[in-house]
Amino acid sequence: MTELPQSNAETETKILDLAERLIRQNGYNGFSFREIASGVGVKSSSVHYYFPTKADLGAKVARRYADRFLEALGDPEDSPTRAQDLLTRLHDEFAKALGQDGQMCLCGVLAAEATGLPASVAEEAKGFFDRAENWLRISLSQTDWGEGRPAKEIERQSLAVLAQLEGGLLIARVQERPELFDLMKPQIPET
Amino acid sequence: MTELPQSNAETETKILDLAERLIRQNGYNGFSFREIASGVGVKSSSVHYYFPTKADLGAKVARRYADRFLEALGDPEDSPTRAQDLLTRLHDEFAKALGQDGQMCLCGVLAAEATGLPASVAEEAKGFFDRAENWLRISLSQTDWGEGRPAKEIERQSLAVLAQLEGGLLIARVQERPELFDLMKPQIPET
DNA sequence: GTCTATAATTTGATAGAC
DNA sequence: GTCTATCAAATTATAGAC
Numbered sequence: 540m541t542e543l544p545q546s547n548a549e550t551e552t553k554i555l556d557l558a559e560r561l562i563r564q565n566g567y568n569g570f571s572f573r574e575i576a577s578g579v580g581v582k583s584s585s586v587h588y589y590f591p592t593k594a595d596l597g598a599k600v601a602r603r604y605a606d607r608f609l610e611a612l613g614d615p616e617d618s619p620t621r622a623q624d625l626l627t628r629l630h631d632e633f634a635k636a637l638g639q640d641g642q643m644c645l646c647g648v649l650a651a652e653a654t655g656l657p658a659s660v661a662e663e664a665k666g667f668f669d670r671a672e673n674w675l676r677i678s679l680s681q682t683d684w685g686e687g688r689p690a691k692e693i694e695r696q697s698l699a700v701l702a703q704l705e706g707g708l709l710i711a712r713v714q715e716r717p718e719l720f721d722l723m724k725p726q727i728p729e730t
Numbered sequence: 731m732t733e734l735p736q737s738n739a740e741t742e743t744k745i746l747d748l749a750e751r752l753i754r755q756n757g758y759n760g761f762s763f764r765e766i767a768s769g770v771g772v773k774s775s776s777v778h779y780y781f782p783t784k785a786d787l788g789a790k791v792a793r794r795y796a797d798r799f800l801e802a803l804g805d806p807e808d809s810p811t812r813a814q815d816l817l818t819r820l821h822d823e824f825a826k827a828l829g830q831d832g833q834m835c836l837c838g839v840l841a842a843e844a845t846g847l848p849a850s851v852a853e854e855a856k857g858f859f860d861r862a863e864n865w866l867r868i869s870l871s872q873t874d875w876g877e878g879r880p881a882k883e884i885e886r887q888s889l890a891v892l893a894q895l896e897g898g899l900l901i902a903r904v905q906e907r908p909e910l911f912d913l914m915k916p917q918i919p920e921t
Numbered sequence: 922g923t924c925t926a927t928a929a930t931t932t933g934a935t936a937g938a939c
Numbered sequence: 940g941t942c943t944a945t946c947a948a949a950t951t952a953t954a955g956a957c
Contacts, residue, residue: 547940550940550941564845564846565759565843565845565846566757566759566842566843566846568756568757568759568760569759569843569846571931571932571933572932572933572934573931573932573933581940581941581942582941582942582943583932583933583934584934584935584936584941584942584943584944585940585941585942587933587934587935588940588941589940591934592933592934593932593933593934641845643842646904647842647897647900648842648843649904650842650900650901650903650904651757651834651838651839651841651842651843651900652756652757652760652839652842652843653903653904654755654756654832654903655755655756655757655760661904664904665904665905665906668901668904668905669905694913695913695914698898698901698910698913698914699894699898699913699914699916699917701897701901702893702894702895702896702897702898702900702901702914703890703893703894703897704893704897705893705896705897705900705901706838706892706893706894706895706896706897706898706900707889707890707893707897709838709841709842709893709896709897709900710841710859710889710892710893710896712841712844712845713837713840713841713844713852713855713856713859714856714859714860715856719889722885722886722889722890723886723889723890723893725890726890726919728917728919728920729919729920738922741922741923762949762950762951763950763951763952764949764950764951772922772923772924773923773924773925774951774952775923775924775925775926775952775953775954776922776923776924778951778952778953779922779923780922782952783951783952784950784951784952
């Protein structure tokens with residue numbers, strides 16, 4: 540039994556993992572192919588083998604992140620029916636990354652650099668917010684708070700909640716005080 | 731009367747102005763000295779004359795932005811005494827840049843890249859949020875809503891409002907729908 | 922204060938051997 | 940699939956003339 544060489548999928552996954560970590564820390568313009576390569580233990584030409592251009596890599600990282608995030612949220616049909624529980628659920632999901640290693644939401648970082656991104660990458664970041672807002676809007680409309688409420692107000696509230704969560708990550712991290720994010724659990728107005 | 735050469739202060743101001751615009755569009759890692767130079771109409775060595783390093787330039791841009799923003803907010807003593815008016819006031823201030831040319835809050839952009847920034851730049855971004863939160867906390871404590879409320883709850887609410895505004899800019903801009911930011915005017919919970 | 926010239930490094934990307 | 944070797948361009952920054 541000789542040692543098996545590293546499989547392709549493993550290298551590709553390692554590249555995606557490291558790229559995600561670096562983007563969440565320093566932004567899309569804050570990492571290089573060589574940095575990825577040395578971290579993964581290959582040469583930069585091998586990174587190009589999997590992802591021909593930097594935009595390709597960035598777009599795939601964003602897509603994978605959005606897919607994973609939405610899958611973790613689950614089917615909106617199964618979301619909590621009490622609005623406060625729903626918001627707690629969403630807050631927890633955003634809190635995961637920050638608590639583990641002080642990282643922002645990947646698509647929040649990309650959104651901040653939006654105008655300077657390759658179109659394909661910006662498009663993926665945009666798509667993340669579309670999907671997240673869609674999930675929250677449907678979930679919220681099925682809660683005690685949302686039942687019978689005008690669609691426009693539910694949309695408004697969904698956006699406001701997402702905005703607060705993204706901004707909360709931003710502020711908690713730049714202040715190097717992750718506990719601030721817990722303080723900023725969104726609340727639904729009583730009215 | 732011969733034509734006067736451009737004065738020093740003018741060049742320096744032009745550099746700061748353009749650097750601010752570029753950072754707000756593409757982030758700190760998304761602009762270069764040469765880009766600044768060609769936009770201002772000088773050579774990159776002249777930019778280094780005013781700002782020896784990129785970190786120097788970044789830090790001064792951030793400081794100037796924070797000073798200007800806080801000055802525009804004015805003395806907290808003079809803030810509206812009705813909480814809703816206060817939040818409208820703050821929302822309007824954040825909306826200015828977005829409405830004019832689709833730009834984020836400078837320190838929001840920097841916060842997103844925080845871990846990859848030179849320490850001096852990150853420090854200035856941090857300071858902006860300290861000052862903004864301080865302003866809001868004092869202002870809010872003097873409103874109808876804030877009178878007699880526990881300090882901890884006022885702090886919590888101040889952070890939540892700032893987070894929503896920053897996140898709102900982020901989302902509205904990446905979606906290329908500035909009008910979304912108007913939808914996301916923060917509300918104070920009745921309780 | 923602004924320039925020319927250039928150093929030293931890094932970047933994204935490609936060709937071709939194995 | 941990974942490597943060596945390399946390219947062309949861009950980056951921050953400095954030295955020194957005017």
